[in-house]
Amino acid sequence: MKVVAPSLFSPDIQEQVAKIVAQYERKQAAIIPLLNLAQEQFGYVTPEAEKFVAEYLEVPIVQVREVVSFYTLLRPSPPGKCRIAVCTTTGCALRGADKALEYAKKKLGIKPGETTPDGRFTLESVECLGACEFGPVAQVNDTYMGYLSEQTLDRIFQNVGPDREDWCAEAPVVETPTGEPLISRFFHMKESHKLDTYLQHRGFEAVKKTLGKMNPDDVIDTVKKSNLRGLGGAGFSVGMKWSFVPKETSKPKYLVVNADEGEPGTFKDKYILVKAPHLLIEGMILASYAVGIHKAYLYIRKEYQFPYERLKAAVDEAYAKGYLGKNILGTGFDLDIVIHRGAGAYICGEESALLESLEGKKGLPRLRPPFPAIVGLFGCPTVINNVETLSYLPFIFDRGYEWFAGLGSPKNGGMKLYCVSGRVEQPGVYELPMGTSLRDIIFQYAGGIAEGRKLKAVIPGGISANILTAGEIDVKMDFDSLKAAGTMLGSSGVMVLDDSVCMVKALSYATKFFAHESCGQCSPCREGTGWIHKIVTRILQGKGKPADLDNLLDIAAFMGGNTICAFGDAAAMPVTSYIKKFRAEFEYHIQHKKCDIENADANG
Amino acid sequence: MPTLTVNGKEVTVEKGSTVIQAAEKLGFDIPRYCYHPGLSIAGNCRMCLVEIEKFPKLQIACHTQVQDGMVVKTESDVVKKTREHILEFLLVNHPLDCPVCDQAGECWLQNYYMKHGLYDSRLDEDKVKKSKAVSIGPTVMLDSERCILCSRCVRFTDEITKTSELGIFNRGDHSEIGIYPGRELNNKYSGNVVDICPVGALTDKDFRFKCRVWYLKASPSVCTGCSMGCNIEIHYQLERKHIAGGDRVMRFKPRENEEVNKWWICDEGRYGYPFIDKNRIHKPCRRVPDPVSKDGQKDMSPIPWDKALDMAAQKIKEIPKDAWAVLASPQMTNEELYLAKKVFGDTLGLAISLVSPNREGYSDDFLIKADKNPNTRGAFELGYNVLKTQLEEMVRKAEAGKIRGLYVFGQDLYEFLKPETAEKIFGPCELLIFQGTNWNPTAARASLVLPSAVFAEQDGTFTNFQRRVQRIFKALEPMGESKPGWEILAGLSERAGRKLSYKETHEIFDEIAAAVPVFQGLTYTKIGKKGAVLA
Secondary structure (H helix, E strand, C coil): CCCCCCCCCCHHHHHHHHHHHHCCCCHHHHHHHHHHHHHHHHCCCCHHHHHHHHHHHCCCHHHHHHHHHHCCCCCCCCCCCEEEEEECCHHHHCCCHHHHHHHHHHHHCCCCCCECCCCCEEEEEECCCCCHHHCCCEEECCEEECCCCHHHHHHHHHCCCCCCCCCCCCCCCCCCCCCCCCHHHHCCCCCCCCHHHHHHCCCCHHHHHHCCCCCHHHHHHHHHHCCCECCCCCCCEHHHHHHCCCCCCCCCCEEEEEECCCCCCCCHHHHHHHHCHHHHHHHHHHHHHHHCCCEEEEEECCCCHHHHHHHHHHHHHHHHCCCCECCHHHCCCCEEEEEEECCCCHHHHCHHHHHHHHCCCCCCCCCCCCCCCCCCHHHCCEEEEEHHHHHHHHHHHHHCHHHHHHHCECCECCEEEEEEEECECCCEEEEEECCCEHHHHHHHHCCCEHHHCCEEEEECCCCCCCCEEHHHCCCECCHHHHHHCCCCCCCCEEEEEECCCCHHHHHHHHHHHHHHHCCCCCHHHHHHHHHHHHHHHHHHCCCCCCCHHHHHHHHHHHHCCCCCCCHHHHHHHHHHHHHHHCHHHHHHHHHHCCCCCCCCCCCC | CCEEEECCEEEECCCCCEHHHHHHHCCCCCCCCCCCCCCCCCCCCCCCEEEECCCCCCEECCCCECCCCCEEECCCHHHHHHHHHHHHHHHHCCCCCHHHCCCCCCCHHHHHHHHHHCCCCCCCCCCCCCCCCEECCCCEEECCCCCCCCCHHHHHHHHHCCCCCEEEECCHHHCEEEECCCCCCCCCCCCHHHHHCCCCCEEECCCCCCCCHHHCEEEEEECCCCCCCCEEEEEECCCCCCHHHHCCEEEEEECCECCCCECCCCHHHHCCCHHHCCCECCCCEEECCCCCCCCHHHHEEECCHHHHHHHHHHHHHHCCHHHEEEEECCCCCHHHHHHHHHHHHHHCCCCEEECCCCCCCCCCCCCCCCCCCCCHHHHHHCCCCCCCHHHHHHHHHHHCCCCCEEEEECCCHHHCCCHHHHHHHHCCCCEEEEEECECCHHHHHCCEEEEECCHHHCCEEEECCCCEEEEECCCCCCCCCCECHHHHHHHHHHHCCCCCCCCCHHHHHHHHHHHCHHHCCCCHHHHCCCCEECC
């Protein structure tokens, strides 16, 4: 390979560069990893780094700049020594993120996006960090700080540096309150991320029972019969998805694991990565065996620093002990895993955008057909599955598909990690049988509404799901039941709103998120998300007009369903459902130029 | 081959065709921004959404492949309503600065708004501010606020020129077309991004603010810049003398020809139009005082055509035939070349040869050919010897004092001869007759100058390097007193005692078709606007 600008990196880093690039079938895929590396070295992506990456990987430099400008965590200019990124999306907003941000602004004397004159602090307002259970949350350099308050913020201001405990690791995870915990059995187990611990708890038994003992077609069939659905949000039959991959092909096939957990209200995969990484690895081996795959890429969002470190250690350990690489456990089956870190873009959780990103481009969703099963990563057949989906596979093969299917509701097999956040007593991850009622999840397991207030509304499946009113929560939390109820299970991010929440404001959290995260490819979504957010903000500021609500519904109606990916639909759903279900509240806002909720701040 | 129904009409198309192509075949024009037949499918503008039975949602016609039995509706209520909304989305952050936008009049936001929009604005928000009037290279200006991010220009530089100067930065409604800081859009085909830009985001530095496009008329033609023969349109205006100092031709635009240039032309060709209006020879002139002075053009005195032709005919007779050199040019049309041979060779009995500089110009494996003449192949097919040795032979003959008369068609010998060599030719020469369009050092040395029409002022044909005969059409009247070359030749022929009866060039072409086997069967009608390959 051509070596350019040797002086850019020190010799040991250069060695790392070569290693990174060698992991990929196409070297262009190393764009984001190398930019991340350069940023680690120099604090930001310097023009020299852009030039180096372009020349070293033989890509147009404009593509490198496109990438730098697209991903929020790649910085084209030097930030302050301590970067404080306060999450202001729904999950955290419901728990006081705005107040925390205001305090930080006041104390630092800067606005989000600015750096203090002494260069010590950069303040940012960011979208969902995937830690709603600790809301409000900030990412302080690489570390998450939860339960933000004036006190915790003061601690950050006084103590620059990443020397705090990572809150994510000490998460208040709630174990399955009913039935037998499957994935969550590892959540409170000591050293559960170590291979030895995993082996003591039937780790790799499924692989031993399957590899070389079951025909791959039967493996796929078993997964079909288990009723395991895609738990990233789409809910498609996993076995069916695998069966679309051509059996005979001259091209390599890939498994891509979607660990880009970004749907606001969702933080389940993070626990698997931190607490049960070997479970995921075993699931990946099973999936790869079924489809005839020998190379897997695991795309993890950049914000997940600690989960990445845990995962990396687990993969290294599995390699070292023969559970990955060539001839796994003497079965003759090979599998390599490459961990690929993102750079800050919600859209990369969309599977085709993820593939683009993995190939070193902006995360723009692809036109379909062709589907990834036929033309996926590097133009080859590709299976893309979510972390949680894969992590249930070992149970299915260790204990049988009938047992697994029997745990859930019809056609919705097994258990589910439900993420509960917002105004409940005990936010957290709850592993419950698929189809548990939403009422039970909120009131029985998550401790009911915080501070004894009244339930007002629930977002059942991440920010993109249609909202349910307090009267609509007697619904089974599975894909089919929620669809019948006019909403979706999505990523099972349950966000609970109580009667102190202003719905206009709640909608503004969502519209801000979508306006910020639209990739900008399709005109309806690119222009619609921004337009909608401006109208909602105007209503919130007391400048609403009578025609606004019908306009919003109309804009949303034509933004949804008319774009390349489902983002347009997702961005439309909150608008439509909040306004339709809480229209009187929106009208009050417009007419009286303030909120009708006592103590709610209509001026944002 | 699948058969489908579009708006109630059945059509059978090639397997793999898209709905937009099938609809086009039936004459249904589905509106589009990002779709361009010469580029990959981006599918981002969403303007071509249509209704297809059995599909739950509207589908983009540019990407959806036809299936047998498909039932497509391109003008249903939901399609029309959606189109109107897509336009509205595209205009949310568009500055609507049409009065000061150079694209006005050929803008697809304007066109489609009139056809598919016509809604009342309900936008009440501030628009996103982006950079305006940014020079992104020697030929193109960028206005990001007007851009609808269709990505055609980006795909052009990625896929056609493979130079990748352009990209789209940021995301959401802050997305913006741009170049890497410090770089330029400066490839050999950069002007094409202006043609394919459906809005006023990319405008042509050469053309912007020169002339409102609704004043322009268009005429089909062929570029004369090299032997590729790219099909072009000549855009001109005649009525407004205050525009561009009274120039007639405002710009060239590529004209689609799948077999030649597809949708593109090179910048060299695109910006090569000024010679049509600049530095033209307006009237026949003779040198006063005679003989040759070095003051060139200044020593020229206009004379009437009759006198000029009489003088030429007289001089041709006076100098012995074997002391004449007649230098035809690969810039001449087939008709002119044929006639030059007929008049000088057959009628006057002089040796006529083709002089081609044959300098190896820049070339690539796309449209730009090293031979910078439009009709070298045509000359060859008409029996001219186009070897470089022709010129060397002539120089030797001149050095030996054996050339006393020289008849030059258009070319400037100084361009491809060293000055001392040219002097060796011109010095001993008693008479230099120059028949051409523009003043050049050779014309300035001539004793007699006969002004001829440029390609845009006459009908005729060129034969490109692929042996494709292509027509040029008269767009403009010959400037001043200039005449089409064939008329001048006919005048000489008449004075030599052989009157020719041609009234139009197609008569000459029909004669070529009858006389030259490879042209057999061809007529102007058959050649049409897209050309025809020689036998």
